Amino acid sequence: MVWPDATVPLRMSPPSTTPTDLSFSRVEWLAMILVSSGWSGLLAIVGPTIFEGIDYPRYFGPYAEFLRAQLLQGTVPWWNPYASLGRPFAIDLQVAFLYPTTLLNLMLGVRTGFSISLGLHSGLALAGMVLLARSLGASRTAAWVGAIVLLASGPFLARFQAGSLNLVFGYCYLPLILFLVLRLVTQPSRQTWVKLAVVWALQLLSSHPQAFWLSTMAAAVIATGFLIAPPLRVAWRRWWQGVLLMVAAAIAAVALLGIIVVPLAQLIAESNRASASLDYSGMFAMAAIHWWSLILGPAREFAVNWEYDAHVGIVVMIGAAAATLQWRQPAVRALTALIAFGGLIAAGESTPLFSILYEVLPGLSAFRLPSRAALLVVVGLVLLATLSASNREANKPAGWAAALIVAALVSLFGSQFISQVSTAWWLQQVAGLVLAGLAWWVWLARSNSIARWGLLLIVSVELVTTVIGQKQLPTQGGQFQRFEAEELIVRAIQDRGLNDNPAPPRVAVSPALVRENAGMVLGYAGVTGFESLSLGRVWDYLHLAAGTDPAHAFNTSPAGPVYDHADRFGSVALNVSLPPESGFLKVGPASDPRAFVAGEISPVKHWSDAIDRMVAGHNIHQTLLVETAWMPRAGLMSEPVEASAEIRSFSINRIHVNTQSSGPAILVLAEAWYPGWEATVNGTTMACFPVNAWMRAVEIPAGDAEIVFRYRQQGLWPGLLLSLLTLVALVLIAKPRLIPAKLRRQHSGTAKDSTP
Numbered sequence: 001m002v003w004p005d006a007t008v009p010l011r012m013s014p015p016s017t018t019p020t021d022l023s024f025s026r027v028e029w030l031a032m033i034l035v036s037s038g039w040s041g042l043l044a045i046v047g048p049t050i051f052e053g054i055d056y057p058r059y060f061g062p063y064a065e066f067l068r069a070q071l072l073q074g075t076v077p078w079w080n081p082y083a084s085l086g087r088p089f090a091i092d093l094q095v096a097f098l099y100p101t102t103l104l105n106l107m108l109g110v111r112t113g114f115s116i117s118l119g120l121h122s123g124l125a126l127a128g129m130v131l132l133a134r135s136l137g138a139s140r141t142a143a144w145v146g147a148i149v150l151l152a153s154g155p156f157l158a159r160f161q162a163g164s165l166n167l168v169f170g171y172c173y174l175p176l177i178l179f180l181v182l183r184l185v186t187q188p189s190r191q192t193w194v195k196l197a198v199v200w201a202l203q204l205l206s207s208h209p210q211a212f213w214l215s216t217m218a219a220a221v222i223a224t225g226f227l228i229a230p231p232l233r234v235a236w237r238r239w240w241q242g243v244l245l246m247v248a249a250a251i252a253a254v255a256l257l258g259i260i261v262v263p264l265a266q267l268i269a270e271s272n273r274a275s276a277s278l279d280y281s282g283m284f285a286m287a288a289i290h291w292w293s294l295i296l297g298p299a300r301e302f303a304v305n306w307e308y309d310a311h312v313g314i315v316v317m318i319g320a321a322a323a324t325l326q327w328r329q330p331a332v333r334a335l336t337a338l339i340a341f342g343g344l345i346a347a348g349e350s351t352p353l354f355s356i357l358y359e360v361l362p363g364l365s366a367f368r369l370p371s372r373a374a375l376l377v378v379v380g381l382v383l384l385a386t387l388s389a390s391n392r393e394a395n396k397p398a399g400w401a402a403a404l405i406v407a408a409l410v411s412l413f414g415s416q417f418i419s420q421v422s423t424a425w426w427l428q429q430v431a432g433l434v435l436a437g438l439a440w441w442v443w444l445a446r447s448n449s450i451a452r453w454g455l456l457l458i459v460s461v462e463l464v465t466t467v468i469g470q471k472q473l474p475t476q477g478g479q480f481q482r483f484e485a486e487e488l489i490v491r492a493i494q495d496r497g498l499n500d501n502p503a504p505p506r507v508a509v510s511p512a513l514v515r516e517n518a519g520m521v522l523g524y525a526g527v528t529g530f531e532s533l534s535l536g537r538v539w540d541y542l543h544l545a546a547g548t549d550p551a552h553a554f555n556t557s558p559a560g561p562v563y564d565h566a567d568r569f570g571s572v573a574l575n576v577s578l579p580p581e582s583g584f585l586k587v588g589p590a591s592d593p594r595a596f597v598a599g600e601i602s603p604v605k606h607w608s609d610a611i612d613r614m615v616a617g618h619n620i621h622q623t624l625l626v627e628t629a630w631m632p633r634a635g636l637m638s639e640p641v642e643a644s645a646e647i648r649s650f651s652i653n654r655i656h657v658n659t660q661s662s663g664p665a666i667l668v669l670a671e672a673w674y675p676g677w678e679a680t681v682n683g684t685t686m687a688c689f690p691v692n693a694w695m696r697a698v699e700i701p702a703g704d705a706e707i708v709f710r711y712r713q714q715g716l717w718p719g720l721l722l723s724l725l726t727l728v729a730l731v732l733i734a735k736p737r738l739i740p741a742k743l744r745r746q747h748s749g750t751a752k753d754s755t756p
Contacts, residue, residue, distance in 0.1 A: 022134055024127070031144070032123050039151055040119035043160050044111075048471065050118070051111060053163025054306075058530050060165050062517035063095055064102075064110045069521075070652065071106055079653050079711040082504065082520040083529030085538050085572060085694065086672035089652075091263040091713060094532055096166060096207035098260060114165055121172040122151055128176030129382075135179055136331040138386040145459060146386035149316060150175070152463050153382070154293055154309030155375040161470055162306040170211025171375055173203035174218065178379075181219040182334075184249070185227060185242030193249055194734040200253035205260070210372055213363050216250050218376050221341045225334030252730065258722025263715035266675060271533040272540070272555050273366070278349070278358055279553040285348020285370040286310070292416070294381070295409065295433075297462065298469035301425045302417075310346075310374040312381050313462040314409075314436045315455055319385030322402045322444055331387065335380040342376025345369060368553075388444065389455065402444060406437030432458070485513035489576055490522055492587040498575050499523065502650040503594050505575035508566035509585075513578070516557060527572055528558045537694035538672050541611050545569050571620060571692065573670050592621065592670070595657055597700065599641030599665040601626045601691075610693040620692045624666055630689040632666065632699055641665045655709040659700050667707055669696045676714045681707050 024032070043050050050056060067090075070077040080089035090097045101120060105113030129147035134140065150156065159168050180196040183189075204212040223246065227239045254261055273280075290308035295317050298309065320339075326332045348354050348370035358364055410433055418426055436458050442451035489507060498505040507519060508527040516530035528542065534555070543550035545568050548561040566577045573590040600623040604610045610625035618625065622640070626632070643661035650656075659667055673690035679698040680686070682705055691697040698707060 022131055024130075028130075028140075028144075032126050035148065035151075036119045036123035036126060039122045040115055042467065043157075044115035044118060046471065048161070050114070050160050050163050050165060053161055056163025056165065058163075058511075058515050058517060059094075060114075060163065061110065062515070062520045064105050064114070066520040067095060067097065067102070068105050068110055075652065077652050078713045080520065081525055081650075081652055081671065083517050083526045084531065084534050084672070085525075085527060085670075086674070087529070087531070087533075087535050087538075088263070088267050088674060088676075088713065091260055091267065091715075092531070092533065093204070093209060093260060093264055094166060094207040096205070099205045099207060100202075101169075117169065118160070118165070121169045125151060125156070125172035125175060128173070128179060132175045132179040132182075133383055133386045135182065136335075136383060136387060137390060138383075139390040142386040142389040145389070145456065146382045147175075148463065149312065149385075149459065150379065150382050152466055153378045154311035155372070155378050157466065157470055158298070158306040158309035158311070164306075166207040167211060167372075169206045170203050170208040170215075173199060173206070173211070174215050174375065174379060177203065177215045178218060178222055181223055181246060182226060184245055185223045185238065188241070188245060190733050190736070193245055194730050196246075197249040197252040197256065197730060200250055201256040204253060205257055210367050210369060213367060213369070214373060214375060216246075217341065217345075217361070218338055218379075219246055221376075222334045222338050225337035226330045228333075229330060252726060255722055255726040256730070258726065259716060259719040262719030262722065263713055266715055267533055270535055270537075270674065272536045272550070273533060277365075277551075277553065278355060280368055280555065281358055281365050282349040282354060282370060283368045283553050284308070284372075285350055285354075286346040286374060287350070290371070292413075294377075296429065297466045298473050299425070300473070301421045303473050307371045308374075310378055311466060312378050313459065313466070314433055315440075315459050315462065316381050316385040317409075318402050318405055318436055318440045319388040319455075320381040321384075321405045322440060323384040323388040325397055325401055326387075332384065335384050335387075339377050339380035339384075342373045342380065345373035346371055346377065388440070389452070391444065402437055402440040406433050409433055432462075485509065486515070486518050486522060488585060489514065489524065489587075492576065492585060493524060496587055496589075498587075498589070502647045503573075503655075504650070506573050506590065507576040508563055508569075508572075508574055509576065509578045510560070510563040511557065524576070527566060527569070527574065528562060530557050532556060534558075535672055535674065535694070537607055537690065540608065541614070541694050542569070544611050544615050571614065571670060571695075593645070594670050595645040595647050595667065596621055597641065597643035597645050597659055597661055597665045597667050598622060598624045599639055599643070599661075599663060600624065601632070601666070603628050603631060607690065607693040610691075614692060624668065624691045624697070625693065626689075626691050630691075632689075639663070653711045657707045657709070659705045659707060661700060661702055661705070663702045665700055665702075666691065666697050667700045667705075668692070669709065671696050673697075674711075677709060677711050679707050679709045681705055 051061065066080070066082070067077060077089045080087055089095060096102050101113070101117040104116050107113070108116070126147045129150050130143045133143035133146050138146065155171060156168055177196065177199055180192060180199060184192045184196055200212065200215070203215060220243065223242050224239060227242060228235050284307050286308055290304050291310070292302065293304045293309050293311050295314045296302045297311055297313070323332055324336055327336065344351060344353055345357070410430055413429065413433070439451045439454040439458060442448045443455060489509065493499050493505050504519070504523060504525040506527055507514070507524045511530070516526060516528055519526040539555070539558070540550045542558055542562050546561040546565040547568070548559045552559055564580045566574060567579060571592055573592055573594040575587065575590055577586045579586055598621065602623050602625055604613070604625050604627055607627055610627070613625060614620060641661050641663045643659060643665055645657055645659045645667055648656040648658055655669065655671070657667060657669070668691055672694055673688065673696040677688040677696055678685060679688055681698060681700055686698050688696050688698050688709065696709065700707065
């Protein structure tokens with residue numbers, strides 16, 4: 001590989017330290033351990049904890065507990081039959097099956113494992129932020145204060161409190177990634193490129209693709225802002241070389257995860273997100289009122305939803321604004337570009353540019369991103385503030401700018417809030433603005449060291465009040481614990497003997513009363529689930545059968561009518577429901593069978609046609625609806641048969657069924673079909689195929705038959721091969737001496753290696 005020889009200075013000002021100074025001292029390592037451990041304890045022990053937030057009980061908790069329970073039983077849960085009528089599980093990226101810290105959940109229990117993971121990722125964020133800030137010219141003190149402020153900022157603290165653990169774990173990689181990116185584009189080397197690829201792979205493996213997308217876009221923006229400077233001819237060469245290296249590193253990161261990414265691609269193709277939507281991608285955009293969270297900490301007088309919390313504090317805001325006066329510095333341009341880009345995405349469709357970005361930015365159409373892009377705004381602001389705080393030379397223009405900024409903010413704040421809040425709270429916020437502005441003015445205009453201590457004091461007060469405010473906010477966590485409706489359902493299932501059957505009983509109750517994924521840990525199968533990728537066939541059937549549009553933008557969880565009209569399904573073997581007009585749980589044996597045999601078929605062109613006919617009242621238990629692409633042998637099923645089917649055993653990856661039939665027929669399971677399911681019929685392997693839009697079926701002969709359905713995850717071997725080849729390539733790139741000398745000489749004869 002030929003590396004570019006372009007090298008540009010990384011710091012915004014003449015360096016006061018050498019590159020070796022970027023290493024951490026023993027005191028700094030100790031501080032990192034203490035801060036990250038204390039932060040983990042504060043969030044995981046002091047209530048309300050991260051385990052009471054909205055996302056942990058609904059999503060991350062059940063997934064982690066289900067994964068741990070199955071692995072301890074010696075089973076890899078490739079399939080999950082307990083949510084959404086069945087779907088792939090282990091290869092879902094958000095399961096974090098292969099993520100290293102998942103091993104902690106397995107060994108120590110889910111809550112203890114997540115608590116330790118929180119500390120480890122907090123330490124990662126601290127280390128990355130300190131390295132990034134110091135590499136840009138910030139002092140040690142400013143870098144550490146900025147790193148701690150970042151941990152307590154809205155995108156981290158509010159989302160941790162909401163229980164969105166894996167998203168924030170992905171966020172924690174961003175500072176380190178930006179540090180490596182700037183190193184790569186200014187001082188290219190093989191080792192830095194490999195490190196970037198590996199760190200990016202770990203971020204993606206941490207289970208939230210949105211964090212990976214944000215970091216790749218942030219890398220491109222900050223590198224562009226840093227490199228574009230006169231002379232433009234040289235800047236252009238440096239830019240495209242740097243971009244090519246970054247793109248190659250991102251591709252290598254994805255290829256390194258081939259064992260997950262290849263099977264995941266099939267899940268995406270079969271999911272309800274197969275087609276892009278501007279409405280979907282523009283959801284959760286930041287409104288004007290949400291941006292006030294940048295300076296106003298969480299309190300009863302001002303509390304925004306955790307999705308929109310971008311709090312960094314008034315000290316950071318004033319310092320960042322003052323730093324922009326040094327726009328000629330590469331670091332300031334880069335960070336300002338990062339803030340502008342993040343703000344543009346976060347604003348969503350409130351600006352006309354979002355629809356343009358939707359068309360031109362790779363991957364934007366695949367995610368529901370806007371408010372989460374505020375992370376980039378926060379990171380940029382914190383870094384700019386650390387640069388202002390590190391400026392030891394008199395900077396009168398910046399000092400006066402700080403004063404003007406405070407005056408403008410006070411005016412805006414007064415016009416926005418004075419008539420809506422208590423006078424005491426309003427005066428408190430104004431006093432904070434004035435004191436912070438005064439401290440910045442004295443520091444920037446007079447270089448008075450007392451002002452620096454004043455800034456540290458104000459930041460400390462802001463940190464404490466932010467954490468207290470976040471903990472004291474009215475939370476929604478309690479309604480997502482194991483509450484009474486779940487207890488009633490479990491007791492009713494036991495009392496009626498419904499759990500004596502091999503197949504888990506089916507439940508459809510509103511998520512206002514029961515967590516969508518609770519069945520994964522309580523032993524029943526939910527008709528629906530809370531997941532990023534639902535199977536498209538199941539999703540469309542549930543919505544259309546309930547009389548509602550399946551194309552709504554929030555497609556992580558089904559629409560309300562799916563729960564209100566669950567009794568309309570008639571094909572999901574439903575045992576427990578809650579009709580809205582009664583107010584009482586309806587519990588009992590299913591009116592339709594979980595497994596049945598039919599001898600007649602009716603062809604349809606597409607599975608959507610089958611759904612239309614089912615909604616119109618077609619009797620699928622008498623005549624199956626089979627897509628023309630999956631039709632069995634011609635003339636095989638033309639007459640009704642007398643038959644029976646009995647499920648003998650039921651596990652996550654294997655189902656055993658016995659049948660009796662007067663003639664050749666089709667056995668149908670009211671379980672979701674997906675590529676990878678196959679069956680052995682009296683010892684002969686046969687392919688499964690979809691019928692009735694979403695159900696799983698196989699041909700059976702006349703007489704007695706023993707059928708065993710098995711799920712074998714497709715794409716694992718090609719994915720594993722891709723992962724291994726990429727790993728070998730990365731090792732050889734990082735350690736070229738491992739390549740035989742003869743091959744190295746041949747390579748050096750065609751291209752000169754300019755690695756530093």
